[in-house]
Amino acid sequence: MSYLAAHDAAEVAPLPPAPPRQTAFAQTLRIARTRPWPFAGGLALYGLYSSLGLIPALVLKSVLYTLKTGHSPAGLDIWTLIALWFGAQLLPLVAFYFAVWVYITFTTLSRMMIRTDMLAWLMFARGPRKPRGTAGEALSRFRDDVNETLSFMEGWSDTFGQGLYAVQALAIMWFYDAKVTLAVVAPMVLVVVVTQRITAGIHKYSRVAREAEARVTSFVGEMFTAVQAIRVAGAEPRVLDRLEQLNDERRRTAVRYRVYVVLLDTFGVGTSSLALGLVLVLAASDMRNGTFTIGTFTLFASLVGNASSAPRWMGRLLARKRTADVALMRISTLLDDAPDAAITARRPASPRAAPPGPPLDRLEVRGLTSIHPSSGQGVRDVSFTLKRGEVLIVTGRVGAGKSTLLKAVIGLLPMQAGEVLWNGEAVDDPATFLTPPRVGYTAQSPRLFTESLRDNILMGLPDDGRVAEAVRLAVLEDDVKQLGSGLETLVGTRGVTLSGGQVQRSAAARMFARRPELLVFDDASSALDVRTEHTFWERLFASGQHTCLAVSHRLEAYRRANEIIVLDGGRIGARGTLRDLLAESPLFREIWHEQAHASAVAHQHAEPAE
Amino acid sequence: MARYLAPQWRRMTALGAFMIAGVCTQVVGPLIVSRFINIAEQGRAHGSLVTLWELSGAFIAAAIVTQLLQIGATYFSEQLAWAATNRMRRDLATHTLNLDMSYHTATSPGDTIERVDGDVAALANFFSQFVLQIVGGALLLAGILIAVFLMDWRVGATLASVAIVAGVTMYAMRNLARDQWERVRDAFSAFSAFLEERVAGLDDIRANGGGAHAMRRFGELTDELAASNMVATRRGQWIFIAASSLFSLGFALALAAAAVRFRAHAIKIGDVYAFMQFAGMMAQPVVTIGTQLQQFQMASASLSRISALLGLAPELEDGPGLDWGGLCQAPPRVCFEHVNFAYRADAPVLRDVDLTLEPGRVLGLLGRTGSGKTTLTRLLFRLYDPLDGCVTLDGRDIRAATLAELRGRIGLVTQEVQLFDASVRDNATLFDPAVPDARIVEVLTDLGLGDWLARQPRGLETILAAGGGLSAGEAQLLAFARVFLKDPGLVVLDEASSRLDPVSDRLIERALDKLLGGAGGGAKRTAIIIAHKLSTVDRADRIAILDQGRVLETGGRAALAADPGSVFAQLLATGAEEALA
Secondary structure, X not given: OHHHHHHHHHHHOOOOOOOOOOOHHHHHHHHHHHOHHHHHHHHHHHHHHHHHOHHHHHHHHHHHHHHHHOOOOOOOOHHHHHHHHHHHHHHHHHHHHHHHHHHHHHHHHHHHHHHHHHHHXXXXXXXXXXXXXXXXXXXXXXXXXXHHHHHHHHHHHHHHHHHHHHHHHHHHHHHHOHHHHHHHHHHHHHHHHHHHHHHHHHHHHXXXXXXXXXXXXXXXXHHHHOHHHHHHOOOHHHHHHHHHHHHHHHHHHHHHHHHHHHHHHHHHHHHHHHHHHHHHHHHHHHHXXXXXXXXXXXXXXXXXXXXXXXXXXXXXXXXXXXXXXHHHHHHHHHHOOOOHHHHHOOOOOOOOOOOOOOOOOEEEEEEEEEEOOOOOOEEEEEEEEEEOOOEEEEEEOOOOOHHHHHHHHOOOOOOOEEEEEEOOEEOOXXXXXXXXXXXXXXXXXXXXXXXXXXXXHHOOOOOOOHHHHHHHHOOOHHHHXXXXXXXXXXXXXXXXXXXXXXXXXXXXXXXHHOOOOEXXXXXXXXXXXXXXXXXXXXXXXXXXXXXXXXXXXXXXXXXXXXXXXXXXXXXXXXXXXXXXXXXXXXXXXXXXXXXXXXXXHHHOOOOOOO | OHHHHHHHHHHHHHHHHHHHHHHHHHXXXXXXXXXXXXXXXXXXXXXXHHHHHHHHHHHHHHHHHHHHHHHHHHHHHHHHHHHHHXXXXXXXXXXXXXXXXXXXXHOOHHHHHHHHHHHHHHHHHHHHHHHHHHHHHHHHHHHHHHHHHHHOHHHHHHXXXXXXXXXXHHHHHOOOOHHHHHHHHHHHHHHHHHHHHHXXXXXXXXXXXXXXXXXXXXXXXXXXXXXXXXXXXXXXXXXXXXXXXXXXXXXXXXXXXXXXXXXXOOOOHHHHHHHHHHHHHHHHHHHHHHHHHHHHHHHHHHHHHHHHHHHOOOOOOOOOOOOOHHHHHOOOOXXXXXEEXXXXXXXXXXXXXXXXXXXXXXXXEEEOOOOOHHHHHHHHOOOOXXXXXXXXXXXXEHHHOOHHHHHHHEEEEOOOOOOOOEEHHHHHHOOOOOOOHHHHHHHHHHOOOHHXXXXXXXXXXXXXXXXOOOOHHHHHHHHHHHHHHHOOOEXXXXXXXXXXXXXHHHHHHHHHHHHHOOOOOOOOOEEEEEOXXXXXXXXXXXXXXXXXXXXXXXXXXHHHXXXXXXXXXXXXXXXXXXXXX
């Protein structure tokens, strides 16, 4: 009892706090470190591009000076100077071409790395992996959030180039007129302060906008997943109205976010103009005196715009950083307990190859408790032992926790208490250990992927005759014959062209192809007709590989079972062989009678023999 | 696009006004500076310092107004773009939803998301930017050229010819990277579809050790995505480089022209400065037009994919409509008349199926998986049309009814229950706000979901997270609730009870009694029940057994059960044998 009390307390306790996350800056720095040379090279080239941009301004100064005064400092005539000016403008373009080339290579490879690492984490990390939200939302993490992160890094190169330009430009201006230069720097300070305030708004509205966007994406996804259900229900107009609502929400949030972003930009551009205005005010008297020449004025006018835009680039970088912070947070939510470093592994996680070990002798489950955090439903304190060659059937009412039990045993769902033992040894991480060649699993609603039926069954295994064997064990051979191109037929995610039973048996074939020692299947035969189900069990027993843990409420399965566990509200309500249960469990008898009822009434069999 | 922009004329007008005003204030800037220089260069004797300061103030004021106008223009262009593309997304979703099932079968949801959402969002971003950058840029160019022409037509002509040459070059280059962007979008589409499926099927993959295989395939897809993206970006860059080089040449020519005019004393040094300033301002829109053209390539790739999708016409045509009037709730007589059907020409699924079901009767449909039972019901809903023969309700070919009429008369419970990431209410009514709460609660309670509903923290408004918190059995009951709420005259139960344990089965049976008007009762509805389990067809008046698309046997249930030679009786015998453990 004390154990249960402790467990119940744990149930209401808040989730453990998420590990502290690094900021987007630290995270992207780690991304940069994975490919230091392309990253540094790209930045250097951007710096070169910016610096070369100063030369045309200096040449133009000489052009106007020469034009006005009629004599040239370097002894070059006006036409040569204009030609030089043209040439000086082409130079930065060459640098720009290579800068983009190198940096795009860097960002593209980084994108690939992060996405690969994310998927590898979902595939191979220890423990249960259940991405929150719909697959559409997860897709948005992979697609948009990775792009936001890298777009922040693209901002680095721009900011670096602009910063370098500003420093050099201010040095040149200082050389010509220190007083006016100071006047240009003053508004920059103002920009930094106001920018900070605006970016806080950007941070907030970016998150809201992205959430609204994700809701549209995910609803569109659901719509087209459920297209048949929507059509037969004639619900198209209502579903589309709902889409419109979500669309509207997205428009409002997107507009607000964009206006904030532009506000930041405009503020920056405004400051550049303001700086030039200050140059006018301060230089007015000197120009009238002739001490501030038209050449110098031109130089200042050319440099001041770009130089005073440095804070704007900085602000834009900060805005992107905030967006990237949100994006990275959403990525880490998808990856759950992944360390920050998980997305910057040059060599992504790979399947943990546990040593094969001795063959299965027995599987024990002790005190297993697994509760769904939001509904509070699940299984509590379930124990059983399954020996090699035995069949254990789990049955019970709707919501009794049958599927939860199976999933928790093999680590697809978290368990709050209890342990699973393989040949007497506690399994450290069922999710990665109870996999082929030890365990194979068929889900209650299995998924087929958009590739050939053969590839769906093999999922990367070499075909050494195992497909034929698996197809036979899954009683799928007649269906394969009916399909247009047999095993090479392309089947869809939801197996739309395949009936529910065919999808389930295809998934069973996928399980059999792994030749696992323990078969775990969830309602595997529910979609089979009586004859097919009979064949299914016959073949399974003939194969000699029939250690199995299955959810079923079919008579054939009960008959084959060494033990039947009847779940009732998440706990074991009764257990035993078919005969025991018929004799002792009113709950099981209730279920049994219902099942027998059909045949009995139709066939004038009053009661099953007990 | 015009179709979507036209209703937005108010926003377009406001946007136009803001942009034109913005161009005016931008062009005024260099003119003020030019005047400033000309006065300052007159020296202490003639130039008034106060005038210079006034000009400085005017310059600053113009700069500030320009920025305010810019913010206004952004607001309207964003509103415009989203409002227009939201309509487009809705139309596209409507169109796609109504495409033949064969389209949905052949296309993964991820692919469709990429079309209906990804491509349309790309267009929205593009149009909000397009209006501001390309149209705004073009307006600015025009404003600058007018100002320069008024100052000196020779310099103006030089700048104008530079703009024309550059414009023509850009136009010629516009398709340079288009194919590449198309390739990028395709790669992205494949990538999205793959990911969507794998994330949804994560349990199947992980528990069966398919991770390594999935990662290999993912690697191939990201390789293609990366390669296409890099090629497209590099190609797109050439447009920017070509434009910049051209303009540099143009500025040099304009400067030379201005120098000639200055030496001829036709213009002042302040005017030379203004020309340079204007030339520099021309570069800005051209550079953005150059980069936006890259966007344009992406957008036109999106647009052509959207048009391709819109170009797909459903083969299945909506009927002209039948005046069923109040008959919707009445049980119809259902006939399949010599129906032949195949999804692919070489693989017939239904062969000469001929079945009749009288009003208020219940047909039990049996057969091995793949024998065509589900397909038969799909024809009833007109998800597909038969190749030969016809399906009739009350003697009228269902092709004569509109799809809405037809589907309004029939309710369906399938094995796959699709739940939305939406409230319990929306899931039960499929987003119909007209259904009163009390009715929903009543139906859910009748189905035995009362306790379950009571546990939901926000009752009917509780959001059902996709795939979370609802067992398959509960989901199935919710699917029943949808049919009960619809209250149709004809119901189809496709393997409906196969997922339920016997106790819940009984709950369903009881609800079915109510739905069908009770055993031997008022014959409230016609029903077709498909199941592999014999218990499911208990309530059937008639039985039909399908085998490889043919009707193997049909007749009254009692008669068939009593005839030891019938296939049905043999099936019962197998079931009974199973029962005698």
